[in-house]
Amino acid sequence: MLTIQSVSKHYDTRCVVDGISLQLKRGESIGILGPNGSGKTTLLRMISGELTPDQGEIWLEEQNLSKLKPKARARKIAVLAQELLGDAPFTVREMIEMGRYPYLSRFETLSDRDIDVVDQILQQTNLSDRGHTRITELSGGERQRVAIARALVQEPEILLLDEPTTYLDLEAQWSLLDICKHWQKEKGLTLVMVIHDLNVASLFCDRVLFLQNGKCIAEGTPKEVISASLIEEVYGVSTVVIPHPETGSPQILHQPFMNNPRKEHDS
Numbered sequence: 001m002l003t004i005q006s007v008s009k010h011y012d013t014r015c016v017v018d019g020i021s022l023q024l025k026r027g028e029s030i031g032i033l034g035p036n037g038s039g040k041t042t043l044l045r046m047i048s049g050e051l052t053p054d055q056g057e058i059w060l061e062e063q064n065l066s067k068l069k070p071k072a073r074a075r076k077i078a079v080l081a082q083e084l085l086g087d088a089p090f091t092v093r094e095m096i097e098m099g100r101y102p103y104l105s106r107f108e109t110l111s112d113r114d115i116d117v118v119d120q121i122l123q124q125t126n127l128s129d130r131g132h133t134r135i136t137e138l139s140g141g142e143r144q145r146v147a148i149a150r151a152l153v154q155e156p157e158i159l160l161l162d163e164p165t166t167y168l169d170l171e172a173q174w175s176l177l178d179i180c181k182h183w184q185k186e187k188g189l190t191l192v193m194v195i196h197d198l199n200v201a202s203l204f205c206d207r208v209l210f211l212q213n214g215k216c217i218a219e220g221t222p223k224e225v226i227s228a229s230l231i232e233e234v235y236g237v238s239t240v241v242i243p244h245p246e247t248g249s250p251q252i253l254h255q256p257f258m259n260n261p262r263k264e265h266d267s
């Protein structure tokens with residue numbers, strides 16, 4: 001459904017995303033992984049249409065993403081980012097209702113169907129009793145739930161998530177990922193997630209893509225790709241990788257500090 005063809009992005013003369021190609025199928029989840037500064041967010045921002053590639057193209061089915069108008073794009077692609085909530089004192093319900101704007105023409109108000117969608121999503125994200133609370137009064141975990149509700153109310157085909165679990169406690173992390181998984185399975189939502197936690201990525205994502213210096217250096221299922229040698233190559237850290245006892249997905253254990261000298265100490 002989404003085809004990324006050899007996209008590159010430069011800042012000044014520096015190439016930060018370098019010839020990435022990727023095909024995304026409906027209803028799959030893909031994790032974009034790699035060290036700080038490797039180009040993950042830049043790639044995600046090109047997929048969202050926020051940034052235009054300097055080279056290469058992104059196709060959403062038969063349509064070139066760069067030719068889609070913002071409203072049409074927002075009916076297909078939603079972005080989960082807490083920053084998008086801003087600091088204005090809107091209530092939770094008002095903020096989520098704004099996610100329906102791609103379905104409204106100018107001066108049109110919400111239809112019964114729009115209100116139904118908002119109500120359902122408030123319920124699914126456990127926010128029904130917070131509808132009248134101002135978003136400025138919420139905790140980080142609650143704000144993240146509002147951000148996911150606001151993204152899902154767009155009824156997108158693709159949801160882009162940039163480090164969605166950062167700053168969340170374990171329960172909040174898994175409830176957010178659970179909501180995403182539910183939509184992936186029930187509605188065929190395609191998920192593209194930038195994430196640093198390799199263990200979560202391995203359990204959650206159908207496929208992972210590792211970036212290093214803007215280039216794709218490995219891509220495939222977590223079982224195919226995640227290994228101690230790859231982690232050593234990408235992050236310069238020595239780890240032990242073991243299969244998860246229930247799913248067999250690779251899980252990473254860190255070496256005790258004494259056994260894990262940083263790479264430059266090796267030479």
Ligand SMILES: Nc1ncnc2c1ncn2[C@@H]1O[C@H](COP(=O)(O)OP(=O)(O)OP(=O)(O)O)[C@@H](O)[C@H]1O
Nearest residue numbers: 011012016034035036037038039040041042043194
């Ligand atoms: N607007 C910008 N102007 C100049 N350079 C930028 C800009 N945005 C990003 N960069 C640079 O591009 C490179 C890739 O940045 P990007 O944010 O895509 O990396 P990332 O892999 O998401 O990093 P992190 O894991 O730290 O969030 C970095 O070196 C960054 O400094």
